Amino acid sequence: MSLASYAARRATLGLMQVLAVVTLVFFLVEALPGDAAVALAGDSPDPARIAQIRAAMGLDRPALERFADWLTGLPRLDFGESLVSGRPVAQFLSAGIGPTVVLAVLTLLLLLPISVLVGVLAALREGSLLDRALTSVSVALHSIPEFALAVVLIAVFGVQLGWLPPTAVGADVLAEPAVLVLPLVVLLARPICSISRLVRAGMVDALASDYVRHARRLGIGETWVRFAHALPNALAPAVQQVARTTDWLLGGVIVVEAVFVIPGLGTVLVDAVAARDLPVVQGLAVVFAVTTVAVNLLADLVGFRLAPRAEVVV
């Protein structure tokens, strides 16, 4: 199968997956106790007032009709309007995507070189003190939950030493990059371990493989063997993990956003679900589903290129 027709088939499948996700999300949110009117009325739940809010929001129309309405806007990329504020959903998405993408891209830019380097170093010195030290440190970092690491980093570097801003409250993340340092460290801590371990394992396997032995017999230089022959094969399994990490990052890591006050997609999602603001939740579902499908497709294509003999699961 050619790369192009493979990509086309996967894209069609992806479109169907996105539709399935948004349908499922709509009915799951509908099934949650309470609707936007109940959530908005809060601690003054006068039934007469809730009925008025419901009418004002158009929630008195049947669920299927509202879903159909929303779906017909989708091809025009019209995500509808927030029930609570009346602002277009697209505004919510564009506001949340900025900080989330900035964080995700910066994390990946640091994550890839660091984890590949750590994995390769550990594999080349397999069993050495360096290997064991790198393994211990990365596994130790991996075992700390994000929020715990975040709390400790904030208490030490943000509050006690005062070296870095403890939160990103009210800040524009691009204008004040210092606010991103602590969140980046927290976001990097766990993926560095999972990816470098995969690179290390892949590299150890590759260095012990027949083709590497054959390349060495042919008299090809050791550096060339390691980095041009062994490494690409070693990276193929890690690519899938990078895809999963990318997807996780682009979904807005809620805990990190909450602790550091970064108004990304995760925060928008939590707020929208709490308010039962269905059109906003739906818009986010589209974004998350498209991201997941696209990232995984990209990962498979990259994997296909790195190790063409590997069978690709279709």
Next chain:
Amino acid sequence: MSLNRRGFLGLTSGLAVVTLAGCGSNATSASSTPRTGGRLRAAFAGGGAKEVLDPHLANLFVEAARSKAMFDKLADLGGDVSPQPRLAEKWEPNADLTRWRITLREAVFHDGRPVRAQDVLASYARILDPNRAFRAKSSLALIDLPNSRAVDDRTVEFALKRPFAEFPNALAAFGAYIVPEGAEDFTKPIGSGAFSFVSFEPGRSVLLKRNPAYWEGAPLLDELEFVIANEESARTNALLGGQVEYAHDLTPTTARSHASGDRMTIHRSPNSAVQAFAMKVDRPPFDNRDLREALFLLADRPQLVESVLAGSGQVGNDLFGKGYQHYADLPQRQRDLDRAKFLIRKAGAEGLVVKLDTSTAAAGMVEAATVFADQAKGSGLTIEVVQGNKDSYWADTLKNGSLSSFRSGAMPIETHVAQRLLSGSGTNVTKWARPEFDALYEKAVSTSDATARTRAYQEMQRVLHTEGGYLMWGFADWIVGAKPNVGGISTAPANTLDWARFDKVWLG
């Protein structure tokens, strides 16, 4: 959210204690002389991008604080939660309390137009629009708008549908702000408040600047910025890290660990939020008066205040509005396990298991329910705590169950009764519906005789104290943290005029 709040707070406060151990106790006091200038950044919890600047839609604390900075009401609530004139210079009812003549203060909107009687009528007409659902609507519903009129530019005459002595309470209702006539677009709001609008990023920040022409005198601050941090720990950290000067709504745990430090000053507003359990008196088992009294006697209030509120509060006496105007100072109820046991036996409720509905919809409710269930052990009655969905909690417990956690912010005692304790009340969670009680309320609000009114309020509260459905065990302090150099922060109860009132605040 996957964040475990309790574990998280425990960890942060633990670290904070370690942090503070290194600091000396050279606490610098807030500068005592007011100064002008500077930008104050205030961190509040927000509602994300769904936040609005339309003051009539205000719902969250941050929206209330922003509305207060940019707009005025005709009246607002003072420290004893009684109405104080604001844009209204004075109010004069006619003899039968059905027509109220309001004289407006000389004030101008931010665009220079004067505040006129027509603006007042248009604002109230907008709130009362039958097709909309503004929060202040029920409070203003007794105004007969078609028969109300602007006498001249600075005089409004309101016609009421019935005699109502407490009409100024309605003028002070949550969200009853005066906006310019015809205002519908609030992307760049124009009000008559102490600060005028500069910029707004939903879910992130609102920037305001001093209104030099404010009728009560220009604020001291040059600029006021509201920033959003939903997690309490984030607000605390932002304050400690110097990113904000004011952090709204902190927990008693934070207050306790930072009270003696020099990095933040803790401001407590007593009597801000009542903490209670609501028994539904229209259904078993709490239709039995003895059982309600047994529950009153089972509560160990000092222990609840100490454990749930970490000492930041006072015990309650099953009556709303401690320290407010018209509050009845009856003898404080104490725990009496023996009498409670006797009453439970008398009610035939021995061995009964009662479900106590609660949720995390308000801070401390689950903890209070758990502690209370523990206090009921050994009484013959078993209380089983059931945790429900927090987003629909208030609507759920209004209809269902027989015993639930309850809390409420400050409002006049009259409003509390009108909204929750009359046959026709919209949020009558205890299902207290008694014609003779309704009649007492009618008497209180339709007489112009202040003594008779006070007597009626006392009588209503006596009945509620004896056999009502609310077990009000405590009043939580509202806790705000600020940099030590911030002066002029009032400790009036949350939701009243002086709470979050930044025109009186200065940076030393």
